[in-house]
Amino acid sequence: MKEFKFIIIGFGTVGRSLAKLVVKKNEQFKKKWGINLKCVAIFEYNGAFVDEINGLDLKTIVDLPPNEFSSSPNWKNGYLANDHLNSIDSNIVVELTKTNIKDAEPAYTYIKTSLLNNRDVVTSNKGPLSLYYPELMKIVSSNNRLFRFEASVGGIIPILGTYKNLLLANKIIAISGILNGTSNYILTKMTLEKIPFDIALKEAQENGYAEADPSLDIQGIDAASKLVILANSILGYESSLSNVKRQGIDKITPEAIELAREERYVIKHVAVARDGKLEVAPKLIPENHTLNISGTKNIIILKTEEAGEIVLSGRGAGGIEAASAVLSDILYICKTRKKEI
Amino acid sequence: MEILNVEMELELVDSPGQLIKILVPIGKFGGNIINIFHIRDRIKNNYVPVILNFDIPDINKLNKIKEKLQEIGIKIIRLERDVGAYKGHVILIGHVFDSDINDTIDEVININIEKIQIRKISALIRDPKKPSSVKFLIQTETEDLMEKAYQKFEEISKHKNLLMIKEL
Numbered sequence: 001m002k003e004f005k006f007i008i009i010g011f012g013t014v015g016r017s018l019a020k021l022v023v024k025k026n027e028q029f030k031k032k033w034g035i036n037l038k039c040v041a042i043f044e045y046n047g048a049f050v051d052e053i054n055g056l057d058l059k060t061i062v063d064l065p066p067n068e069f070s071s072s073p074n075w076k077n078g079y080l081a082n083d084h085l086n087s088i089d090s091n092i093v094v095e096l097t098k099t100n101i102k103d104a105e106p107a108y109t110y111i112k113t114s115l116l117n118n119r120d121v122v123t124s125n126k127g128p129l130s131l132y133y134p135e136l137m138k139i140v141s142s143n144n145r146l147f148r149f150e151a152s153v154g155g156i157i158p159i160l161g162t163y164k165n166l167l168l169a170n171k172i173i174a175i176s177g178i179l180n181g182t183s184n185y186i187l188t189k190m191t192l193e194k195i196p197f198d199i200a201l202k203e204a205q206e207n208g209y210a211e212a213d214p215s216l217d218i219q220g221i222d223a224a225s226k227l228v229i230l231a232n233s234i235l236g237y238e239s240s241l242s243n244v245k246r247q248g249i250d251k252i253t254p255e256a257i258e259l260a261r262e263e264r265y266v267i268k269h270v271a272v273a274r275d276g277k278l279e280v281a282p283k284l285i286p287e288n289h290t291l292n293i294s295g296t297k298n299i300i301i302l303k304t305e306e307a308g309e310i311v312l313s314g315r316g317a318g319g320i321e322a323a324s325a326v327l328s329d330i331l332y333i334c335k336t337r338k339k340e341i
Numbered sequence: 342m343e344i345l346n347v348e349m350e351l352e353l354v355d356s357p358g359q360l361i362k363i364l365v366p367i368g369k370f371g372g373n374i375i376n377i378f379h380i381r382d383r384i385k386n387n388y389v390p391v392i393l394n395f396d397i398p399d400i401n402k403l404n405k406i407k408e409k410l411q412e413i414g415i416k417i418i419r420l421e422r423d424v425g426a427y428k429g430h431v432i433l434i435g436h437v438f439d440s441d442i443n444d445t446i447d448e449v450i451n452i453n454i455e456k457i458q459i460r461k462i463s464a465l466i467r468d469p470k471k472p473s474s475v476k477f478l479i480q481t482e483t484e485d486l487m488e489k490a491y492q493k494f495e496e497i498s499k500h501k502n503l504l505m506i507k508e509l
């Protein structure tokens with residue numbers, strides 16, 4: 001049995017879902033692969049749960065609301081990742097704080113220092129990857145680290161793993177896709193119901209498909225971040241968010257959709273990486289095109305040199321889907337490191 | 342999108358019902374007829390030369406049409422298909438008609454100088470005060486020229502603050 005100590009930073013939707021999954025599945029991992037996951041700390045913005053010796057009893061923590069954190073004997077108020085992240089003995093740091101696309105903090109610093117301190121890292125956070133990808137990768141290779149981030153490209157589509165494990169012999173020359181469920185939901189609604197953008201957005205918000213501040217989704221920033229991560233890790237670009245040419249969907253009118261329909265086109269918010277260029281913008285797509293998917297679904301098309309097009313499609317992620325992708329990344333690291341011993 | 346523009350000269354028996362025989366296979370394989378000319382002053386031995394001009398999505402479909410015509414005994418005298426053509430649509434959204442519609446159309450038409458043709462302009466305006474949506478059909482001889490046309494539209498959209506939506 002090999003024990004892997006891990007730290008969670010950020011105990012929100014994804015962090016809690018991950019803790020729940022570990023509670024549910026750790027016995028299985030022990031039996032099947034001889035891997036024992038031991039959570040030694042969970043950092044929140046105002047303190048942390050810590051038990052370096054026995055590991056935290058996640059069962060007792062997963063459902064605690066934030067105002068009851070201090071009822072846990074393991075809670076240390078004011079014990080912050082900034083000060084203590086590196087002093088806790090661990091193999092894997094799992095970074096799950098909010099996405100910040102301005103400067104990627106605090107996630108960027110946490111990830112970087114963890115890598116520099118010889119921890120392997122898993123994250124679901126687009127911020128650091130879409131702003132500092134080349135720099136982080138240099139640290140990864142010079143420190144011989146493992147760094148996985150499947151959940152950051154959203155959806156439940158295991159695109160990075162598929163590429164790394166199954167498609168390596170294929171040269172991928174372009175990526176196109178619909179990478180944001182919210183904007184696709186809005187455009188689908190506008191198309192089917194012939195309603196203006198404002199009304200479609202409002203209904204999306206009422207149905208829980210769009211945030212109160214929807215700008216990251218409708219301006220294509222979220223899709224652009226995911227595109228950067230995909231292009232960097234699959235096409236070998238060294239790009240960041242500022243390299244993406246970007247147009248939102250908020251100016252699209254029902255009349256434009258009608259004009260498109262006359263030519264048997266639909267308007268979709270498409271992300272494209274090819275010839276070294278990155279773009280997220282509304283495009284005219286033939287009605288029978290693979291990219292014409294409806295609702296909150298995501299789709300990615302990989303254009304290969306030898307094997308034509310490969311299409312992956314799936315639901316946009318929620319907390320539990322993201323957490324399962326994070327857990328798969330953790331297991332990948334455990335299995336890889338275990339083989340090395 | 343690439344299309345082939347085809348000019349085909351055939352010989353038809355000069356009697357009613359002949360033309361439909363050749364139009365059916367052309368239509369069936371996706372051809373889009375633009376012009377038909379009967380060259381009556383060249384009727385010979387009861388055969389009339391006919392020149393057809395049509396668009397077709399790709400060469401395979403054109404070959405199918407040729408096979409079919411030969412099968413039904415039609416003689417193709419001449420076939421020119423090197424006049425390759427590209428078609429693309431662009432939709433502009435914004436106050437296209439508001440202040441300076443003339444400018445916008447002027448600028449778009451000026452693109453013609455560079456062998457880029459605007460074949461069709463259509464608009465839908467529900468409320469003159471609100472942004473309008475205008476669709477342009479562009480045709481060029483080469484893919485490069487189509488790229489150039491898109492670039493031109495992009496420049497216009499940028500300085501007039503319009504949203505431009507083009508084909509993927």
Ligand SMILES: NC(=O)c1ccc[n+]([C@@H]2O[C@H](COP(=O)([O-])OP(=O)(O)OC[C@H]3O[C@@H](n4cnc5c(N)ncnc54)[C@H](OP(=O)(O)O)[C@@H]3O)[C@@H](O)[C@H]2O)c1
Nearest residue numbers: 010011012013014043044045097098099124125318319322
């Ligand atoms: N939810 C999904 O479906 C999904 C899917 C794919 C990827 N992701 C990505 O996964 C990440 C986490 O998402 P989420 O939905 O779990 O977000 P969330 O619910 O907002 O969770 C983030 C957590 O991090 C905490 N936090 C903030 N600053 C911190 C700090 N300095 N140190 C430690 N903890 C800190 C937050 O506390 P406060 O709330 O008190 O500030 C919050 O509990 C994001 O980057 C997101 O983009 C999410």
